[in-house]
Amino acid sequence: MTQQISVAPTVGEELPPFVRETGFAAWNRYAAVNDEFVPIHMDDEAGRAAGYPTAFGMGNLQWSYLHVLVREWVAGRGRIARLSCQFRNPNLKGQTVTARGVVSAVNEDDGVISAELKIWTETQDGTVLAPGTATVVFE
């Protein structure tokens, strides 16, 4: 008898965190592929002129980190159907940013299992940078 391995997640399950350091090394690489050489992401003076202590990283890179978080948890079991986030705080230089998530709901509709995730990025002191949600459909 072949045992059916369940792919269904469980409510409360935590996604393995994705951790990265902030700074020009990561931001410049991302700028290079996304053509995002904007002064506030490149220069501390520009960041200060915009009202922040230093240059700060692209929201789009936080967006990518949240996608990485969900993809690594899905691990080939399904696909990301939807993802959203809000950029509440800037990711300043010299910080540790961790992308985290937790399963908030599991649904089954016509035999298709989907999961709702609460996801976010945060700094080393727990400040939330980009809270969001995602929907994963298992296939």
Next chain:
Amino acid sequence: MRTNVSDAMRGALGNLLTRRISHPVSESDIRRWALAVYWPEKPPRVFVDAAHAPEEFNPFAWAVAASESTGKATSDANAADRTEQLAGVPGPGLQFQLNGGMESEYGTPIRPGDVITSENRLESYSEREGRLGLMLFTVTADTWTNQDGAVVKRTRSTLIRY
């Protein structure tokens, strides 16, 4: 009540901001994107092999094959009034802008050889007082389709200006 939203700006809601057609997506585009995002670690094999692009991949970075807009923007892609320039109306004249957030729905994955068409429209304005003063929130709605007409992605983006 003070507002940064003029009648002309409200009248521009629904206007096409940009309709862009990408160059064909190459394997190297996908690989480089993943290398940058996953750095300093190596990206997953699926992206090194370029079987398909990561969901958040941008085929319009650096250059497009074709582009049209309702209005005409200046050459400064970082201008705070760019949205209204593209919509064909005078902008609010604000100085700073920030990415406020995004929401995307995903359909068909992007694969090597795909040509992506984007239609981005001005959806809404709202305002509220914040730490940085009166802040203007602008939402745009962007739909991407591939060369077969299949929907790749629908994204609503929020731009914050002050």
